[in-house]
Amino acid sequence: MKCAEARTKLIPLLDGELTPAEEAQLQHHLTICVSCRQQYLALQTTIQMVRSTLHSRAEPLEAPATAWSHLEARLSQEIHAAPSEQDTHHLHLSSFLEILTNLLKGGSAMRRGKAWAALAVLMITIGVMISVPAVRAQVGGLLRWFRFEGPAGGGEVAVPGSVEFTPLRPTYLPAGFQAMAVGLNPEVASLSYWNAATQQILIIDETRMGRSQQNALPSGKRMKVNGQPAVLVTGLQRNISFVQLPPTPEAAAQTSGEPEEPLAPVTVTGENIAVFDGKLLVWHADGMRIEMFSNLSEEEMIKVAESLAPAEEILDTPAP
């Protein structure tokens, strides 16, 4: 290898982007060429300084505590300014399942080591269970696992192990629900139960109350949930879509090659629920703001709300 060619490959070598054959060839050249070796060391030092500086300056920064409330206000303005687009703003289940697929497979945009640290939003649907035992075995104590029982079975969902947050789940559910989805991250839990055939829906959002969040209860009918002040807003209309697109071929193709448990096929497709008599129940419990949207009766909503209890945490070491 000539020096001119070697020097075009020094940075890819430092970045781990050469093939094994290219790397061997270049390493050999570096052992015999002092000049290229010195340049290699200089570039290595430069890259180390850049990497260290970027991390040192950025990592201590946290998004402002007011960021969500400001964004929420902006979103509200946007939505009111463009009412005709309201129903198109659905975050489809597929988006979260895509995130999940990437996390479980060490997907294309996240390195495996980082994926677990960033793990936050997981969705499961009962009857279409995501296969997680092998994943639990891999990540050990990095995550806290919670079990959620749904109308047709149960599933396990994780948040980072450092999070002091226990999601609440209903211990009472009226009959008729057939599907469940759970989304978790360090600050939010979102539980959805639905039956597309009967157009029945129950969505429970639990958000940790921060100093800056807007925690005031909305205007509406004043009620009590387990003795705590609550507000019920009625007459809400919603059109809620659960859409599952096929898994990303790219994500599957770019796995690291390590043997992994396959994901069970997910078959929630194109379910749409139109709600014409929706109610929103809002209250605070255990440092959480809880918002429950449903077309159940008022009495049933209160009964579900009062049944909320911490989700079961799975503490045993999973078998490999």
Place this chain on the structure above:
Amino acid sequence: MGIHHAGQDPYTQASFTALFHQYKNLVFRTAFLLLNSEQEAEDALQEIFLRVYKALPSFDPTKGAFTTWLYRITVNYCRSRRRRHVLPTFPLENARPSDLANVSECVERAENEDIVLRAMAQLSDDLRTVLVLRYYLDLSYREIADVLNIPEGTVKSRLDRAVKTLRGELKASCPRISLQEADQ
């Protein structure tokens, strides 16, 4: 004002809330590095997630990973913002040396970091962006190519130019920084 409003889909809101909290720090920090300013990054965070919210219905998981899509929105927004505003170089008060072992080490390291940041601020947007994507977000060349929608070879050549330009700037700015290189 609560999360839900008449006519608004609560499922969307719940999911978007989770999404925001999942990625807010990553986006904020990346925007800070691309824009050189915490204040600018705060504004960018709002605008980027507003764009994410509006564009979510068009996000197609079959065309790429969600994070690639999010990084693309972040990079594109920060580029357009830089074009509209004259942005500052990194101020010295951004130094955060408190976790270092001793004062002299603190001062030296903070000085070196400032030199690196000032040198980076002199680079073009294209070169600075690939440095942040590669050495902060730790993306591979293929992933950077996907985010920027450019060929992988262009990523490689931009990184080569960026790192070598920085090396020259650092040598000129601070002879105390050892780059372990003989005169060429």
